[in-house]
Amino acid sequence: MFQNCHLLLSFIRRLEKQLEKITKPHPDFRLWLTTDPVNTFPIGILQRSLKVVTEPPNGLKLNLRNTYFKMHPQTLDCCQHTAFKPLVYVLAFFHAVVQERRKYDKIGWNICYDFNESDFNVCVTILSTYLTKALKAKDARLPWNSLKYLIGEVRL
Known part of the structure; x- marks a missing residue:
């Protein structure tokens, strides 16, 4: 595949x-x-191909639900940091907004942002890695600058 x-x-x-x-x-x-x-x-x-087309969900709520349905069940359990699940929700919400606004093309954004499912998964992995390190180091501060930079560099 x-x-x-x-x-x-x-x-x-x-x-x-x-x-x-x-x-x-x-x-x-x-x-x-x-x-x-x-x-x-x-x-x-x-x-020479058999083509299967999937339509993206219509609406912010359906986009958000679709993002959560595509996540592996163990994804939310991979990090024990208390901020992990809320940050995954924020990331999923951002992903849903980008997916929803993409249908408006240049009216929705000045430039086209392609933040797809693979990008979302990479960002969740980044969150998990950094928050797990912070938890093991018993660091109460979240590495916001690092997280914002790395997630921003994934596709935006």
Whole structure:
């Protein structure tokens, strides 16, 4: 499974050429690709693919719910710091707002922000790592500057 293929189209073009060379694939061979809609995605792969389209949820509440449903159940238990769950909620809320406003394109933002599910998961991992370190060091202060910088650098 390759996810976010729209981010590395040069690799997808090479993959397409490799797939064209295969004359007798194994009967159980399956290749799963996920992508956001882009005009430059290789047409050959699209023509030979079974396509499944998922529509994003409509509304802030549904976006927030969708973000929580996609999280692994153990994600919220990976860090024992008392601030972890509230900060994950804040991050999920931010993610939902970005997803909701994305449909308005340039009316919603001055520039397009692409803060997708993978970015959200990376930010949750950053939160967990830093808050676990703070908890083990018995540091009552949260590393706000580090967290703001790292989360801001993920995609924004």
